[in-house]
Amino acid sequence: MSRSVEHVKEWSTVPQHRTHGGPHRSMAVTSWCLAQPQRTSSGKPWSQMSELPLPPHGPRSRPAPRTAAPGATSESESPATDSKLVSSVDNALTVLLLFKSRKVLRVSDVAGHLGVARSTAHRLLTSLTQRGFAAQEPVTRAYIPGPELMEVGLAVVDMLDIRGRARPYMAALAQELQETVSLVVLEGANIRFLDTIESSHILRVSSRTGQILPAHCVSGGKALLSALSRDAINDLYPVEELPTLTSRSISTKSTLFQALDVVRERGYATNQEESEPDVTAVAVVLPTADSPSAAITVAAPTSRVGSVEALGATVQRIIADTRSKKEPKTL
Missing domain, CATH: 3.30.450.40 (GAF domain)
Structure with missing residues (x-):
């Protein structure tokens, strides 16, 4: 091992109290390391190498993705996910039922009725609007029954x-x-x-x-x-x-x-x-x-x-x- 590499190794293994002694000492260590010529194991400076050498066993490959054991339940199929899906469907149906008694709905109305955050209520109304089961008035920004909901009722x-x-x-x-x-x-x-x-x-x-x-x-x-x-x-x-x-x-x-x-x-x-x-x-x-x-x-x-x-x-x-x-x- 060359002297420059030995010096870097020596300073890199300095106990914590030596490198954490204060800003002047840590800056000195950093400056010294940067100033030393970095050399390879063959003695050539890194700047003279046409390309970096590969590890002895070839390029490092990414670890293979983990697969679930046979019979195991994936996260997307877990009971907790199913419960969230059922809850979302129930909330959507509850919002549609609100149109029976109210001509318009606001985000605050839905949030208060469902007991959820305003952001959740807004996402729910946005999804219903995208599917045509609700529509948003351009002026008041309130929500009214959409064309698809009316079609279902007429059918x-x-x-x-x-x-x-x-x-x-x-x-x-x-x-x-x-x-x-x-x-x-x-x-x-x-x-x-x-x-x-x-x-x-x-x-x-x-x-x-x-x-x-x-x-x-x-x-x-x-x-x-x-x-x-x-x-x-x-x-x-x-x-x-x-x-x-x-x-x-x-x-x-x-x-x-x-x-x-x-x-x-x-x-x-x-x-x-x-x-x-x-x-x-x-x-x-x-x-x-x-x-x-x-x-x-x-x-x-x-x-x-x-x-x-x-x-x-x-x-x-x-x-x-x-x-x-x-x-x-x-x-």
């Missing part, structure tokens, strides 16, 4: 309105046929059951209110699909193969197009054990002044349905008779 009202308009038809069908009658709406390539009047028979098709099924497998779905254009159906079903529920379900888009042509010709759709065994159903589109938005189905055990064509004709007659009466005044 719910519209569904309730559909149920109200469909009830006279459903009641007439249930009374005469004594079978289960349901109201369905189209949701993408599926249908959702909105309302049901269940049959009084011991052996009957039970209520499916709230259930979602593939539209091409049920009568109500096919009735609604028949009102769509070919391009719209292609958008809903981009591939030829379709999922099935039973061995009798429509399994290809080509077969679906053929079935929809029959529905348009007849004026009603059928389901002959295509959604579940021993269940037969007939459906017609709910009569409305605007575009079809819902369908009414009559479902029964297959053993009680003598002819699906006769059932379809009877359903059409009851719908027409009910429409001609004064009960559904809005139609």
Whole structure:
């Protein structure tokens, strides 16, 4: 080891009290170290080296990132994180409920109601605004219900309105046929059951209110699909193969197009054990002044349905008779 390196090492190992003795002594040590020519182990000054030598075992690599042990829970999936997420969702829903009783909301209102800091309340309102569930007035800077929140409310009202308009038809069908009658709406390539009047028979098709099924497998779905254009159906079903529920379900888009042509010709759709065994159903589109938005189905055990064509004709007659009466005044 060269003398300059030895001197640096000697001064660097001076006990703490020697280097901390005062500002003059520490400055002297620093100045002396900087003044000495720094040399390598070969005796050459560092300034004459074209590049710094590498360590004997190659360049130092960064330590590999730590991985969680198998079965271990990461920090992002910890119960504490889940609890924070649930709390945030609960706070957001609470803010939306405040719009029921207040026309406008301010940051201080939300902070006081939730018991959180104003900064937290502001972030919450900003997130709702970005999603369209709240909007900020340009002058007062207060928050009002956003367009998305209004759309959700209108959609719910519209569904309730559909149920109200469909009830006279459903009641007439249930009374005469004594079978289960349901109201369905189209949701993408599926249908959702909105309302049901269940049959009084011991052996009957039970209520499916709230259930979602593939539209091409049920009568109500096919009735609604028949009102769509070919391009719209292609958008809903981009591939030829379709999922099935039973061995009798429509399994290809080509077969679906053929079935929809029959529905348009007849004026009603059928389901002959295509959604579940021993269940037969007939459906017609709910009569409305605007575009079809819902369908009414009559479902029964297959053993009680003598002819699906006769059932379809009877359903059409009851719908027409009910429409001609004064009960559904809005139609």
